[in-house]
Structure formats: C-alpha cells, structure tokens
Amino acid sequence: MIEQVRYEAYTAIVTVGISFFQKQNQFGEVDRTPEAIQRAVRQSSLEEGRISAEVSMIEGWRKQQRLAKQADILLLYSDTAIGTLAAVGVKESLERLYGYRVTQKKVDGLDMSTPEQAVRGMQQYLVDLAGILEVHDPATTLFAPIGGYKSVFSLAYPIASLYGFEAWYRFEQSGAPVPLPLLPIRFDEEALQQPETIRMLRALYRHAGFHLTEPFVLDELSLRLREWVEAHPVYFYQYEGLVGFSPILILQLRTMPTLYAPRVFIPKKMEHEQRTMSGILDDFKTYQGSHRQQPTGFTNRLFHHEMDWTDRSLNGSMFSLYRMNGAPQHRAIYRWMEYEGEEVLVFKSVWFNYKTYERERKQLERLMQEDLIDWHQLVEVQLW
Numbered sequence: 001m002i003e004q005v006r007y008e009a010y011t012a013i014v015t016v017g018i019s020f021f022q023k024q025n026q027f028g029e030v031d032r033t034p035e036a037i038q039r040a041v042r043q044s045s046l047e048e049g050r051i052s053a054e055v056s057m058i059e060g061w062r063k064q065q066r067l068a069k070q071a072d073i074l075l076l077y078s079d080t081a082i083g084t085l086a087a088v089g090v091k092e093s094l095e096r097l098y099g100y101r102v103t104q105k106k107v108d109g110l111d112m113s114t115p116e117q118a119v120r121g122m123q124q125y126l127v128d129l130a131g132i133l134e135v136h137d138p139a140t141t142l143f144a145p146i147g148g149y150k151s152v153f154s155l156a157y158p159i160a161s162l163y164g165f166e167a168w169y170r171f172e173q174s175g176a177p178v179p180l181p182l183l184p185i186r187f188d189e190e191a192l193q194q195p196e197t198i199r200m201l202r203a204l205y206r207h208a209g210f211h212l213t214e215p216f217v218l219d220e221l222s223l224r225l226r227e228w229v230e231a232h233p234v235y236f237y238q239y240e241g242l243v244g245f246s247p248i249l250i251l252q253l254r255t256m257p258t259l260y261a262p263r264v265f266i267p268k269k270m271e272h273e274q275r276t277m278s279g280i281l282d283d284f285k286t287y288q289g290s291h292r293q294q295p296t297g298f299t300n301r302l303f304h305h306e307m308d309w310t311d312r313s314l315n316g317s318m319f320s321l322y323r324m325n326g327a328p329q330h331r332a333i334y335r336w337m338e339y340e341g342e343e344v345l346v347f348k349s350v351w352f353n354y355k356t357y358e359r360e361r362k363q364l365e366r367l368m369q370e371d372l373i374d375w376h377q378l379v380e381v382q383l384w
Contacts, residue, residue, distance in 0.1 A: 009142045010068050012058065013132060015156070016077040017147030020052040020086040027051065027089060034088050041092040048097065054090045057144045057170050058098070060177040067142060073102045074132070077147075086147075105132070119215040119237060119244040125152070126159050126247035127213070133163040144168040144177070158248065161185045187252045192259055199342045200228045201253070201260040206343070208245075212253060212260070215244040258382075263344040265378040339375065346378065 022028050026047050030040045048059045054075070061067035073094055077087035084106070091102045107125045133143070143165045145156035153169065160167045161183035170177050191197065203225055208214045218226060218241055229236055229243060237244045245253070253260050334347040 008068050009061075009066055009071065009140050011072045011074070011136060011141040012061065012067055013074045013076065013136070013141060013143045014054050014057060015145045015147040015152055016054055016075050016083065016087045016090055017052075018082050018086045019054070019147065020089040021082065025050050025052060030089075032082070032085050034085065037085060037089045038092050041089060041096060046093060046097055051093050052086070052090055053146050053170065054144075055093050055097070056175075057146055057168065057177055058094060058100075060170060060175070061142060061168075062098070064177065066177075069098075071100055073100045075102060075104045076107055076129070076132070077104060079106050079108050115240040115242050116215055119239055119242050120213060122155055122237065123213045123244055123247050123250065126155055127250055129156060130159055130163065130247070130251050133160065133165055136165075138164040138166075141165065142168060144170075146170060155247070158183055158185050159251075162187075162248065162251075187248065189252070189256075192252065192256075198259055200225065202262055202342060204229070204245075205260045206262060212245050212250045215242040217241060218243045263339075263342070264347065264381050265339075265344060265375075266347045266381055268377055268379045337373070346373070 019025065020027060021030075021032070026044065027037065027040055030037055049056060058067065058073070062069075075087050075090060077083045087104050091104060094100050094102050105128070107121075107128050129145075143156075143160055145153050145160070145167055146169060153167070157167045157180065162185055164182070166179040166182060168177050168179050192201075204216075204221075205212070207221065207225070208216045218229065218238065221229065221243075235246050235249045237246050334345055336343045337346050338344075
C-alpha cells in the first residue's frame, strides 16, 4: 500500500558527500577525473541502490511519491577536490536515471584541516544554506543534508527548522527516507535589541576585524567581553579556543546592521558635502579586516590608512584616510571615542590639500585632548 503524502515536491535540495566513491558502491573504483566519471556513468547499467547516498535518497522519495517525475534538483557540494568529483558523478547519475534538471552550487571553505577553517567553513556553509532555503517554498521543496561531514546534518537541521523545512534522513536499516520533525526554533529579536547586547556585539565585531565570519581567539578578548561570550553560548560557535559568531546569529544580524555595526558621527556642516563624504565612507568600509594582512600603512588603488585603526591600543591616536585615485585628493581624519558608554567613530572633516589637513588635524587633537568635542555639532550617519 502506497503511503498517502501531504504534497508532491517539485524541487529537492541535497548536500553531496563522497559516498559515490565508497568501494561497495558501483563506481567506487572509477578513476577520479571528471571525464572518467562521466564516461563510466554513461556506459554502465546503473543500479539505483548502489550509486551514492544522494541517489538513494532521491530514489526513496520517488518510491514514496514525494518527488515529482519532473523536478529540479540542487546539489550542494564542498570545494574540496573529492567533493567536486563526487558531485559530478551524482549529477550525471540523476540526469541519466530520471531525466531531472540538476544544478550544482559549490560551498567554499568547507575544509576541516585547521580550527580556523573549521569555524569559517561551517559558518559559510550555513549562511549559504540559509540563502538557498530562504528563496524556496517548504511546501514544494524537499531538503536532505545527508552528504558531507557528519556535523553537516546536525548544523543544517536547526537552520532548516528556522525556515520551515523538514530535514530528511535515510537510515540504512530501513532504507526509506524519514523526515525529522521541525524544531521549535526562532531567534529572540527582543533579547538581541537590549542596549548591553548591542554594545557587546559592536565591540566583538570590531575585534573580529569587521567581519561577521572571521573567527577570533577567546583569550585575546578583554575580561568583560570574554565573560559575556561565555555567558551567551547560543550566539557563538567555539572550537579549540577560537570563537566565531553563530551562523544563526549571523543570519539575524545581516538583516539588522545597527545591532553590530559601529556608530559613526560627522560634523553637521559636512552634511551638504554628502557626495564627497559618501566616497570616503565607502573607502572606509572597503578597508574592513585588511589590518590582518597589512597591520599598518595599508595601501591600495583607492585609499591609504596611516595607522591600524582597529588596534585598541591606539584609541588615543588620530587616523587619516585619503583617496589616491582621484583629483583632488579627499582626506579625512577620525578616531574612536567614548560616547554613551560605547566606542564610536568620529570623522572630523574632508580636506583637499595637505597643508589644510595638517592644520585641522592639530586642531582636532587639541579639542580631543582637552575634551572639548561638542557632540551637539555632530550628526550620526549610517555607514553599514
């Protein structure tokens, strides 16, 4: 008796592992080149149950009448050499067996060779996955995160639930695809918007080099930040002393940059120079994280930074930024300052010649040293 199903899906999203090359499977001994794999699949009599876990999942859905006879299949595979080749074999097999339209998406950085790569890879995988699930309808899409590292399924399961998708698995004993129930999961936006949480997230974002996906060392944090991170494990992904923002948190933050991006102030008199200031701020954003490769004097065709402005030990210092690919040159000076209990960025002005720039910088240094900054003469602008 055929089980009555809720819907017939027209799209399936499946992660790809390397079971295609397992010795007990039909192509376990094939030469590992794209040409050899494609040739072997095209010239063989295919055995659905002995090709790969991904093909077996598709076969199971078809037998359960869950997947339409004309459907789109999206294969997510890692950027490792063997993962890429396995995706070639799975794609070729599905097209030949069922005539499905099969597309592939590579997940970059899914590499467990170092702790840094592990954190970055898992974050990137889940961010990519969320972007894919967000544009598909759970009512007509099947999702099976079965291929890849064993941790892939456990990481993908809550993300799938967050977007209303069941995560499908295929137990070898039963042979039939089984859906895991949706987790009752959501992000508490009200908790994220607490002032203390915002201050901590902004400080950590700066510490991570202004990259949400850049891991940082727990022991390098100040005591206050370290205690806050350890008190909020749901917000972070920790691995061998490294800390990264939780992928689920990243998904939430990217829709609300005011929760983590530093506050930026410019003089009110600069508002009429918005076009010039916009160029300066765009350059400033472009510089995010570059200090990890070029600690000081970082230069590219757009602009130059005189010092590493991400270094907290330089909070009392002045920083300058200027464009290098246009005439006249646009210059600005700025510095991190304490305001309303958190560090903010204050841009003083824009100049068009070095002499004026030096005079204004000395004037601003004096104002800051004597704590004479008039915050009423500044206006907050959205940078991120």
